Amino acid sequence: MPIKSVIEAVREAMYEEMTRDPRVFVLGEDVGKRGGVFLATQGFLEAFGEARVIDTPLAESAIAGIALGAALQGQRPIAEIEFADFVWPAVNQVIGEAARLRYGSRGQAHLPMVVRMPYGGGIRGGLYHSQSVEAFFAHVPGLKVVTPATPYDAKGLLKAAIRDEDPVVFLEHKKTYRLVRGEVPAEEYVLPIGVADVKREGTTLTCITYGLMLHYCLEAAQTVAQEGISVEVIDLRTVRPLDTQAILDSVRKTSRALVVYEDNKMLGVGAEVAAVIAEEAFDSLDAPVTRLAGPEVPAMPFAPTLESVFMLNPEKIAEGMRKVARY
Amino acid sequence: MPTPRTSGGAERFELNAGRLDLSPEDMLEMYSTMVLVRALDERIWLMNRQGKAAIVASCQGHEAAQLGAVWAMRQAPSAAYFPYYRDMALAIGLGVTPKETMLGFLAKEGERHSGARQFGLQGIRPDLKLFNNSNVVSTQIPHAVGYALGCKLSREPAAVITCFGDGGASQGDCHEGMNFAAVHKLPVIFFCENNRYAISVPLHKQMAVEHVADRAPGYGMAGVIVDGTDILATYQATQKAVQRALRGEGPTLLEAKVERYLPHTSDDDDTRYRPREEVQEARKHDPLRLFRELLLGKGILTEALDQRFQQQAKAEVNEATEFAEQAPYPEPDDFYEHVYGRV
Ligand SMILES: Cc1ncc(C[n+]2csc(CCOP(=O)(O)OP(=O)(O)O)c2C)c(N)n1
Ligand SMILES: [Mg+2]
Numbered sequence: 001m002p003i004k005s006v007i008e009a010v011r012e013a014m015y016e017e018m019t020r021d022p023r024v025f026v027l028g029e030d031v032g033k034r035g036g037v038f039l040a041t042q043g044f045l046e047a048f049g050e051a052r053v054i055d056t057p058l059a060e061s062a063i064a065g066i067a068l069g070a071a072l073q074g075q076r077p078i079a080e081i082e083f084a085d086f087v088w089p090a091v092n093q094v095i096g097e098a099a100r101l102r103y104g105s106r107g108q109a110h111l112p113m114v115v116r117m118p119y120g121g122g123i124r125g126g127l128y129h130s131q132s133v134e135a136f137f138a139h140v141p142g143l144k145v146v147t148p149a150t151p152y153d154a155k156g157l158l159k160a161a162i163r164d165e166d167p168v169v170f171l172e173h174k175k176t177y178r179l180v181r182g183e184v185p186a187e188e189y190v191l192p193i194g195v196a197d198v199k200r201e202g203t204t205l206t207c208i209t210y211g212l213m214l215h216y217c218l219e220a221a222q223t224v225a226q227e228g229i230s231v232e233v234i235d236l237r238t239v240r241p242l243d244t245q246a247i248l249d250s251v252r253k254t255s256r257a258l259v260v261y262e263d264n265k266m267l268g269v270g271a272e273v274a275a276v277i278a279e280e281a282f283d284s285l286d287a288p289v290t291r292l293a294g295p296e297v298p299a300m301p302f303a304p305t306l307e308s309v310f311m312l313n314p315e316k317i318a319e320g321m322r323k324v325a326r327y
Numbered sequence: 328m329p330t331p332r333t334s335g336g337a338e339r340f341e342l343n344a345g346r347l348d349l350s351p352e353d354m355l356e357m358y359s360t361m362v363l364v365r366a367l368d369e370r371i372w373l374m375n376r377q378g379k380a381a382i383v384a385s386c387q388g389h390e391a392a393q394l395g396a397v398w399a400m401r402q403a404p405s406a407a408y409f410p411y412y413r414d415m416a417l418a419i420g421l422g423v424t425p426k427e428t429m430l431g432f433l434a435k436e437g438e439r440h441s442g443a444r445q446f447g448l449q450g451i452r453p454d455l456k457l458f459n460n461s462n463v464v465s466t467q468i469p470h471a472v473g474y475a476l477g478c479k480l481s482r483e484p485a486a487v488i489t490c491f492g493d494g495g496a497s498q499g500d501c502h503e504g505m506n507f508a509a510v511h512k513l514p515v516i517f518f519c520e521n522n523r524y525a526i527s528v529p530l531h532k533q534m535a536v537e538h539v540a541d542r543a544p545g546y547g548m549a550g551v552i553v554d555g556t557d558i559l560a561t562y563q564a565t566q567k568a569v570q571r572a573l574r575g576e577g578p579t580l581l582e583a584k585v586e587r588y589l590p591h592t593s594d595d596d597d598t599r600y601r602p603r604e605e606v607q608e609a610r611k612h613d614p615l616r617l618f619r620e621l622l623l624g625k626g627i628l629t630e631a632l633d634q635r636f637q638q639q640a641k642a643e644v645n646e647a648t649e650f651a652e653q654a655p656y657p658e659p660d661d662f663y664e665h666v667y668g669r670v
Contacts, residue, residue, distance in 0.1 A: 029494075029525070029526065029528065030526045030527045030528060032527070032528075032532075032600075033527050033599060033600035034526065034527030034599050034600050035599065037526065037594075037595075055527070055528045055532045056528075056532075057494070057497035057528075057532070057533050057534065058464055058465075058494035058495065058497045058498060058525050058528070058533065059497045059498050059499060061499050062497075062499075085463065086463060086464070088463075089498070089499060089500070124381040124382070126444070126445050126446050126449075127444060127445050127449075127461065128445075128446075128461050128462050128463055295662070295663065296663070296666065297662065297663060297666055298666060301443070301444035301445075301662075302381070302434050302441075302443055302444055302445050302446055303434040303435075303443035303444070303656050303657050304434065304656055305656040305657055305658065305659055306443070306444060306657060306659055306662060309659045309662050310662075
């Protein structure tokens with residue numbers, strides 16, 4: 001199978017869908033000649049022309065709102081927000097409007113639209129190029145929030161997002177873009193949104209994670225395996241809808257759970273996962289469900305010495321795994 | 328003589344040399360500051376290429392606009408500044424030192440704007456009333472308007488300037504801030520540094536009009552266009568806007584036409600979207616060279632003096648670089664501090 005990077009997988013998914021369906025188009029800042037700041041749409045302008053590859057004015061609320069309007073008309077827009085840190089003006093359109101349109105019209109209309117954005121840190125991006133935004137969107141019924149970690153998942157899930165009949169917030173961890181490479185089938189495939197994936201099987205404890213942290217968790221699992229701790233690593237892949245079955249099946253097997261996420265700990269995805277386990281699998285537990293997550297500061301600082309305090313890494317995660325295993 | 332205007336109603340500002348209130352010494356100070364800014368900017372870019380500065384947005388091509396504006400702003404009894412990420416010349420003109428700047432770009436201990444929590448020059452300098460709060464495009468515009476509202480409420484005679492690019496002019500925050508300022512006749516100078524690009528997006532995809540300042544009449548405020556590669560013209564145009572603000576006549580949308588020679592930031596590759604000939608052409612409007620030639624022509628600057636300025640700038644930038652390179656990264660001991668105030 002060909003080996004691809006995450007950014008290549010993202011690019012291929014959009015390219016194939018735009019080739020397949022003339023209603024699919026992209027809009028966002030610098031998506032045209034520049035091919036996107038991360039080159040997600042490199043070559044698109046040449047392939048599909050200016051009408052379907054729209055360099056927008058610098059206004060995120062318009063990018064999302066116009067995508068919504070085009071979706072209402074029957075198109076299938078992919079809106080790119082250049083960095084997740086800049087999505088806030090568009091929240092009014094995505095959360096305020098898009099999430100509620102189907103419900104608020106009693107199903108008379110719906111929005112096949114995708115809002116893609118690079119998120120996450122560890123790249124010296126400082127306060128405004130490192131934010132994790134998934135919890136804000138995942139709070140809202142009406143949106144789907146996808147957070148792939150590998151090239152295979154990114155491609156299959158982005159294709160699913162583009163074909164979905166409801167608005168999908170598609171979050172790509174920017175540190176994985178070039179760092180993470182993996183096999184991507186040459187043949188056409190689509191992965192279902194809302195299904196988690198066991199990325200490593202184990203028996204001592206279940207580690208539930210997504211995004212860049214998946215890779216750190218796999219590394220940590222490798223480390224502690226030598227100490228006799230067998231970690232099952234679950235990649236959520238989608239944080240809404242949440243694959244509670246996959247989480248519960250694994251926790252019932254291992255009796256221990258560690259949730260790992262880069263975002264701020266309080267009220268993050270891990271809080272929901274922990275609550276689901278506590279509600280549904282309390283009797284199976286041999287240890288408190290534990291969260292390992294970002295610190296309670298509003299964003300990731302720039303200086304390397306500060307950034308590394310914010311970011312989890314395989315060593316910190318391995319330590320977390322040992323604690324839960326020993327409890 | 329009637330004021331020359333665009334078809335959209337903005338004033339095309341032209342320097343009135345007879346009214347220029349700058350002495351030869353003033354002009355030399357402006358010039359030597361510009362020399363310093365250029366040397367510093369080039370060094371920071373180099374530091375990025377050496378892997379020492381994570382990211383930088385160069386102000387090359389914008390120096391005359393920023394320094395002209397700050398020189399005029401400094402004359403206000405009270406002035407506050409809400410710049411954007413490309414405003415290093417403004418910061419230096421206001422009194423931020425090369426050392427402080429270099430500490431910021433290398434993210435070292437002692438950095439004064441954010442304690443190296445943010446990119447170089449992002450953050451706040453209350454001592455200078457310099458609020459470079461974030462690098463999110465155009466969020467600073469309503470902040471400036473709110474600050475000006477505060478000045479009005481407290482009857483503080485002040486002028487507030489906020490800077491943004493041609494791309495920044497598209498944000499809702501820009502429209503909303505301008506409208507409020509015009510309604511309340513607030514002492515704000517909306518200073519648009521129009522370099523005709525927002526990263527790769529050219530002006531004609533950003534707006535269907537040629538001039539940002541043509542929007543001013545629609546808000547009910549003065550709109551002025553100035554050649555931002557001409558420091559004296561920008562100074563005088565800003566001075567008029569400051570005076571208008573201080574007289575209580577409300578805001579001005581002042582558009583400085585400038586050039587960007589370099590990629591958007593050190594992370595960008597402009598060969599993907601910008602023809603080289605266009606960059607060559609832009610370089611013909613180098614504000615530093617233009618000012619140098621002007622001052623040499625007037626006999627205010629001599630080759631010898633210019634040499635001295637260049638050497639001084641180089642020495643100062645060298646010193647700043649060595650200082651910042653030797654400084655440690657910040658210790659994370661206050662990592663959890665300043666999320667809230669202490670109770
Ligand atoms: C709200 C927001 N959206 C997107 C970005 C990413 N971004 C940074 S600078 C920039 C272009 C700005 O262009 P312009 O306003 O013309 O200023 P210039 O850089 O040309 O001086 C973009 C899109 C951002 N920082 N903030
Ligand atoms: Mg610009």
